[in-house]
Amino acid sequence: MIGIATAVDVADLKETTLLNMGIFGLFVAVTMVIVIRASRNNKTAADYYAAGRSFTGSQNGTAIAGDYLSAASFLGITGAIAINGYDGFMYSIGFLVAWLVALLLVAELLRNTGKFTMADVLSFRLQQRPVRIAAAISTLAVCFFYLLAQMAGAGSLVSLLLGISDWGGQALVIIVVGALMIMYVLIGGMKGTTWVQIIKAILLISGAAVMTFWVLAIYGFNVSSLLGAAADTANNPAVLNPGLQYGKSETSKLDFMSLGLALVLGTAALPHVLMRFYTVPTAKEARKSVVWSIWLIGIFYLFTLVLGYGAAALVGADTIKSAPGGVNSAAPLLAFYLGGPLLLGFISAVAFATILAVVAGLTITAAASFAHDIYASVISKGKADADTEVKVARRTVVVIGVMAILGGIFANGQNVAFLVALAFAVAASANLPTIIYSLFWRRFTTQGAVWSMYGGLGSAIILIIFSPVVSGAKTSMIAGANFAFFPLSNPGIVSIPLAFLLGWLGTVLDKRREDTAKQAEMEVRSLTGVGAEKAVDH
């Protein structure tokens, strides 16, 4: 079987390429029409950032699933299971269980207290300037890491589909993806972006469902035979057991713990996920959104388990690894094996759409945070009107788009699930402690928030820089150098507890007391939804 997929791939290249581009072009055309229609009544800042809070829970839940089921989930996890077996499955579980943190502790309270961004909530009862700046910086940092992962995914996908392995060709496609995304966000704002997410989520989940059904049908709907076949093709029964990737040494076991911690605590702190809760009219709809997304995401991850082992059994780890695009190519190769060029074309177009949609969601979050938190609240000290703020947001979109394109060109080739795990670690360290403390701990102060956010963000990033991800290993970004004094690839196990500790320490050492009236207001608002029920405008 080895070699067949790649051989056919090369032979059918032209046909497949045209087909892929055709399907992808159709998706872009259809969504663009919807985006333009949706944007007709984008007038206020609430329209642009929060889609006028007009989405229902189920629509928003589907959009959240669309935002969350990124290239990392689809390409990265399928690839990780296909290559590393059980250890890849860990990603799915962490990514899913994490939603309970969002559901129980964050979503509704956040919807009730904020307007547009994460910083709205964090700075609610603390001093505006320092907290807002810190929250905006960490929002931008997390979005940037996440963007890198998505753009790297775009690069892998393109190299597989078009057989483009030269740097210039891949860079060109990353530029095209980036430019399209900038257009969506500029024209459609949050409403347009949300519709793109919804369409893409439906396409992605149905595509994965078809492939899952197909794989299961091959094995007579017997999961045990599928697993057996995966173990046979891999010639290694250990793919069914934990530890293939992370069980090698004590350090790698610790790395696995660190990854698990980052995954489960990161989701509820991802700024682009948090921002989605503002697009619904009430906290109850925010709750419904999370419930919808938990079901959709959970079912999708069950699919990836079948797809990953299916790719391991039918395509084989060696073929996947040697294909252009490496690990990330498992799902497209499986599609090709099952349904030939047509299914490959469809699945690839969906994966492209996924990247486009997620990148658009990240960009609008980062732009909103810059315009609303840094420009409107800090630079112009609240004097800017909503029109100017939206204008600044649109300009920021272009800047971030260009940065994402450049970053993506450099991050090309890394496993996207892994890069996303780093974004989760940064989010969990920089944002989660402050979110939890400010919602639930009456005594929490500005100093605690600032220490925790900068401490968490700084320690996570510094540990990544001095980790094997950046230098000192064969797969490092800078392969030639070695300044990796931190042995773990994921910093979560150090930086997350540190950020919680700093939040507590900063608070108990703070001589200032925060305004108790504000604390009362935040608590009452967060639990009852007073004043936050309807679309709120500045």
Add this chain to the structure above:
Amino acid sequence: MGNDAHTPDAAASVDFEQVQSTERFQKLRKRHRSFVFPMAVAFLLWYFAYVLLADYAVGFMSTKVWGNINVGLILGLLQFVSTFAITGFYVSYSNRKLDPIAAEIRHEIEGHEFDKHGNIVSGEKK
């Protein structure tokens, strides 16, 4: 239950400290916390127990139970089941125990607050 206590007069803005100190709000707060905190601790412990087992008890996790399906896979799938179950449990708890009190409190405060700012209040949908 303390209706007078947190009914703001027409000129003053809502006294949230007063609302916060009402028995009814404290009940809401307590009900919320007494559900979400233990539940959060429980699922996090269960998740980390699973991660630790996958990390340090590879032999146990690799035990085959039925065909090629091993303990690790079953525990992993149980994580999905527990996530879905907690989600359902929380939704039904909120609908029964939290939403009615929250709506009552909101109802009482809101009319006044919004009248004062001149915003339109459309009736609470139930």
